[in-house]
Amino acid sequence: GAVVSQHPSWVICKSGTSVKIECRSLDFQATTMFWYRQFPKQSLMLMATSNEGSKATYEQGVEKDKFLINHASLTLSTLTVTSAHPEDSSFYICSALLAGTDLNQPQHFGDGTRLSIL
Amino acid sequence: GQQVMQIPQYQHVQEGEDFTTYCNSSTTLSNIQWYKQRPGGHPVFLIQLVKSGEVKKQKRLTFQFGEAKKNSSLHITATQTTDVGTYFCAGNFGNEKLTFGTGTRLTIIP
Numbered sequence: 001g002a003v004v005s006q007h008p009s010w011v012i013c014k015s016g017t018s019v020k021i022e023c024r025s026l027d028f029q030a031t032t033m034f035w036y037r038q039f040p041k042q043s044l045m046l047m048a049t050s051n052e053g054s055k056a057t058y059e060q061g062v063e064k065d066k067f068l069i070n071h072a073s074l075t076l077s078t079l080t081v082t083s084a085h086p087e088d089s090s091f092y093i094c095s096a097l098l099a100g101t102d103l104n105q106p107q108h109f110g111d112g113t114r115l116s117i118l
Numbered sequence: 119g120q121q122v123m124q125i126p127q128y129q130h131v132q133e134g135e136d137f138t139t140y141c142n143s144s145t146t147l148s149n150i151q152w153y154k155q156r157p158g159g160h161p162v163f164l165i166q167l168v169k170s171g172e173v174k175k176q177k178r179l180t181f182q183f184g185e186a187k188k189n190s191s192l193h194i195t196a197t198q199t200t201d202v203g204t205y206f207c208a209g210n211f212g213n214e215k216l217t218f219g220t221g222t223r224l225t226i227i228p
Binding site: 034041042043044045046049093095102103104105106107108109110111112 | 148149151153159160161162163166206210213214215216217218219220221223
């Protein structure tokens with residue numbers, strides 16, 4: 001149980017393109033989802049916390065207008081990287097918390113999306 | 119901001135040898151979680167420790183949470199090639215978001 005699906009798994013696109021990444025909880029409802037970014041050989045850095053039906057909470061230094069997050073249902077959150085540039089190339093990973101649980105509970109991670117901007 | 123550090127950053131061991139990674143925080147954690155990320159993969163939850171001084175075992179893996187709830191360790195006995203990956207500790211400071219440690223990358227020499 002507790003499967004999180006992330007799509008697409010790999011994206012290669014030209015500079016200036018906007019890219020949308022989907023994160024779905026397949027067998028549970030998630031009121032809270034998280035979006036992380038991971039550069040090669042580094043740790044996971046939280047970008048934002050996505051709450052169903054409300055605005056996302058962004059971490060310091062993350063541009064909310066560049067990384068648009070929508071969490072319209074209990075099973076889907078999307079991250080759109082707008083006007084992507086080569087420096088946005090990274091591994092983006094989402095995770096989800098089972099609805100009704102607090103931030104101290106284990107997170108269930110998607111497979112991640114490798115984004116390469118040419 | 120609050121940080122969680124891990125040492126060592128890298129560890130190369132001969133297959134069959136033991137491996138330990140240490141996790142340290144400057145302030146008290148409400149809980150510690152451990153995740154494993156295989157090369158090219160995503161983090162997979164291993165275990166959560168909540169109580170001061172808690173010790174949990176999963177087959178060859180032993181997890182400890184310090185008495186002061188500021189440090190933790192993961193020990194693997196008799197490593198196998200399937201243990202390859204990066205091990206992250208992650209902790210919550212109170213009810214705040216999960217903060218990931220810097221990770222320890224384990225490679226196994228067959």
